[in-house]
Amino acid sequence: MKAAAPLKVGIAGLGTVGGGVLRLLETQAELLEARCGRRIIVTAVSARDRTKDRGTDLSAVRWYDDASVMATDPDLDVVVELVGGSDGIAKRTVEAAFAHGRHVVTANKALLAHHGAALALAAEEKGLTLAYEAAVAGGIPAIKGLREGLAGNNIREVHGILNGTCNYILTEMRTTGREFAEVLADAQKLGYAEADPSFDIDGIDAAHKLAVLTGVAFGVTVDFAAVHVEGIRHISSLDIEYAQELGYRIRLLGIARRTDQGIEQRVHPCMVPIGSPIGATDGVFNAVVADGDFVDKVVLVGRGAGAGPTASAVVADLLDIARGRSTPTFGVPAGRLASLVASPIDRRKGRYYVRLMVVDRPGVIADIAASLRDQNVSMEAFLQRGRAPGEAVPVVLTTHDTEEAAMQRALALIGGLDAVLEPPRMIRIEDF
């Protein structure tokens, strides 16, 4: 068999992930060639610092200061975009790559969440690939699993732990009993959380990934604006203790669910059964669960970040391109993607956990129960540990299935009671 031409790759961004990709392509060169029938070589790079030691010889590689200029290099087959950010240089680089006939591999969830539909069309018009396995759930082959492995199914729901930083913080809070702020500060010192952690802890990163997963799972145009997003800043160690007592773990989940009203997309803290796959996934790990009409539930768990796992996902995309394996960006041709009809969070149906700080005096519980009853919310369990007449005590309750709008009205009533001292804390329960 005659040797096929090598696949020529330009890498934009040589940070942690870019360095991992360089290392993987170098150390596994022989294996990769066996798998795809040709060599994969890096011929161009773009990075801020040319002098930094990246553990690999880049002297023969063409350097560019501007990644979007690199994308126009005539001697490239694929541009790997690892710059990040929903707009600016990352977007310009990807657009330039398509305009010049190069495939794109990216780890950029923000870009896809905001411009996924338009970029998929741009790729398709030129017969090019836009691949992004690394953008969702790091090393877990979630996009391939969903888009190809489960392609015979109508997906009913996809949900998962999509942000390792939040899962690490929540796990640490549980195992050490410490509060959020303290654990976050430690995570920052250890490099598990960014100096500005808001993208992670406010749920935005998970929402970017969920929006992309939703597009793939349901064959709809990515619609980040339709994602309801809450983060984990308000979770207290008290909630984590109560969760344990009730048989649950608290996770920040992304959930996309097909309902009669449309597609729900939401990112928020959830209580999930301790023994469920999601409940059992501690620490920095990610998990993705897809529920298909023929296959039922499939669970994928692995590392959601880090140089090695992310490089593994980037290189899987490169191997697909090198072998000529192509799949429409979001599973079906961009022109056939349906518009996403969003079902708002108000229509969410399910159970709720509520924690209140109340004055311990007769009649308080009756008032709370009446507020729930008035909104047709049915209480399932109620828990007050200890007594402290006249003083503030925490009280916890869970509900049977109810609609979010009714729950919110009940919470407004409860929050307005004299004896309720702080805004009620609510966490949705998901019994996967």
Added chain:
Amino acid sequence: MKAAAPLKVGIAGLGTVGGGVLRLLETQAELLEARCGRRIIVTAVSARDRTKDRGTDLSAVRWYDDASVMATDPDLDVVVELVGGSDGIAKRTVEAAFAHGRHVVTANKALLAHHGAALALAAEEKGLTLAYEAAVAGGIPAIKGLREGLAGNNIREVHGILNGTCNYILTEMRTTGREFAEVLADAQKLGYAEADPSFDIDGIDAAHKLAVLTGVAFGVTVDFAAVHVEGIRHISSLDIEYAQELGYRIRLLGIARRTDQGIEQRVHPCMVPIGSPIGATDGVFNAVVADGDFVDKVVLVGRGAGAGPTASAVVADLLDIARGRSTPTFGVPAGRLASLVASPIDRRKGRYYVRLMVVDRPGVIADIAASLRDQNVSMEAFLQRGRAPGEAVPVVLTTHDTEEAAMQRALALIGGLDAVLEPPRMIRIEDF
């Protein structure tokens, strides 16, 4: 865009899985066409009973009594082999398909375990696909995940729960406290176990699947004969209780591990930590864990059998073929597969659980401890519940890491002691 020609499929075997494939292709026809750009149509079938109602109209389809004759039908692109069995009609059908230029999709692990290397070569010589997602772990996209999703990694180990019948039986034994024979009889009544259950409970089915996974994971020729196989007949409810006490679950696992001596392949009952992904996978579910040098551990869990999940896997393979996505059968070209250098079970390194029935009298434990010491086996824990001087009592011990050969010698010594009344029961511990 002009419509591509439909993909013409012949199905050999219309049992549970074949019926599921027909139903999936019919109900999801539009979705599948959107995903692969062409229609997938069944033009020929082969089954014993033409009159049976399979819930779909087969009047326009060409019927064959002999599947291997169907495979020569000139108007077919793909033969789906769902007959089963390592030889006979299944093998003849697949060979005929390749000889006549048809791709093959099969759910037949026995065929692949015994003839995988030869069939991969036969397919490759003609530029055809041999696809078998459904052969391992049912609906879980394990083959695609490993062969494409993790293709950038050197795999260090792959292990998993590969037989749902065994996992169901072991789970039932734990949750009901009943013994193996009783639970098996119930499982047979419920259809979870075959009338002749030996393929499942003696570990042969799991060993077939492990041999295939080993080929894919390590790029070696499938070598079923090199798999060490033990089943679950000897597991007693007492072992399951002790496992729980020690923090473990008992699972029948398939494990393939790269070691300095070669590749270990073994199927046997294991104790695994309760909180591990494998420990948390109860009931009929399967789980596959792959450990790659860049990605670290990736866990895939889902239904390992049944019409829907298996059909989902078969159709995923059909979609790959319909879109022209091709991958070498075992990840690298058949001619480049290395011969498997087998590391025998004697060289297994790890911890052990041993249960003994001994006469409760002074000196017995000292004799057992001396037998272990004489073989350089270091005891980690020892457990005797209650006392019954002069009578038979169960005694349980666990060891630190040791080599299987030493453990076997120690067990022979212990089994020969006067006070040891029954052959020692040993279960390997795997601390994943």
